[in-house]
Amino acid sequence: MSGLEERVDDAERSVRRASDNPIVRAVARSGYVASALLRGMIGVLALLLAAHVDGPAPGASGAFGAIAAVPGGVLLLALVAGGNGALFLWLLIQGALVDDGELLERWRQRLVFWGRGAVYGVIGLAAVRFALGAHAVDADARRAASRELLEVPGGQVAVVLVGAVVLIVGASMVWLGASRRFVKTIRLPDDARRRRAVLVLGAIAYVAQGATVLLVGGTLLVAAWTVDATRIGGLDEALADFPSTPFGQALLIAIGVGWILAGLYALVRARIARTA
Structure with a gap:
């Protein structure tokens, strides 16, 4: 065995020892608790929007703004x-430790882990910015930047590509919930009633979040098709016009309840997530 191979093996053993450390596992589970708080806030803000209550808009930025405003x-x-x-x-560590015999399956699993990790990393950075006093980008400034993006050569194509990727992510989440494939990432309780409750809660959480992500992706595609910069954005922009549309209020309520249940599932997952 070459010196390089020995160093790689030593590094992998060190990573595995860290992964097996109970303290490291507990810290990792805390991420699901933080995720639960964010999802619950998004759900509450969506319900407030459905009730025509003025305040922060749904979405990560709106939720962070609402959290920052309270004592x-x-x-x-x-x-x-x-x-x-x-x-x-x-999730980066877990992806690196994937050890499947098939090369394509090994890298598919790694990309899933690392993709999920990237999402949590972006959310964590946004939370740091708000904790340090940053605020959501001014709506006029955001629209100006979006307008510039649509006007540059290839800008519409870029928005279409981003929208397509978002649609794929949303569809994958809906599929995970509907097929219950998410059970691979958790340890189901032995009790039959608790097991059914976890399965139902997890399915609703994934489908609700996936449907919302699909909505964001669709909004981006519409923005590119109509060259409408006001539609480019995240969840806030996708839900902004809902209260004035037919069945919009009912859909907002369903989205809000779904995200609150997703927050509850994240709390449950903090306890039953697979960490080895």
């Missing part, structure tokens, strides 16, 4: 940032 909000944001950062590192 102790900066501390909560710091916990969200730390939890998501821990989960980001944990």
Whole structure:
């Protein structure tokens, strides 16, 4: 065995020892608790939007703004940032430790782990920014930047590609929930009633979040097709016009309840997630 191979093996053994450490596992599980807080806030904000209550818009930025505005909000944001950062590192490690005999399947699993980790990493960085006093980008400035993007050569194509990727992610989440393939990432309880409850809650969580992501992706495609910069954005922009549309209020309520249940599932998952 060459010196390089020995160093690689030593590094992998060190990573596995860290992965098996109970403290490291506990820190990783804290990421799901932080994720639960964020999902629950998004759900509450969607319900407030359905009730025509003025305030922060749904979405990560709106949720962070709402958290920052309450007493102790900066501390909560710091916990969200730390939890998501821990989960980001944990998923990177788990992806690196995937050991499947088939090369394509091994890299498919790694990309799934690392893709999920990237999402938590971005959320953690956003939470840090808000904890340090940053605010959501001004709507006029965002629209100006979006307009410039659509006007540059290839800008519409870029928005279409991003929208397509978002649609694929949303469809994958819906499929995971509907097929219950998410059970591979958790340890189901032995009790039959608790097991059914976890399966139902997890399915609703994945489908609700996936449907919302599909909505964001569809909004981006519409923005590119109509060259409408006001539609480019995240969840906030996708839901902004819902209250004034037919059945929009009912859909907002369904989305809000779905995200609150997703937050509850994240809390449950903090306990039953596979960490080895």
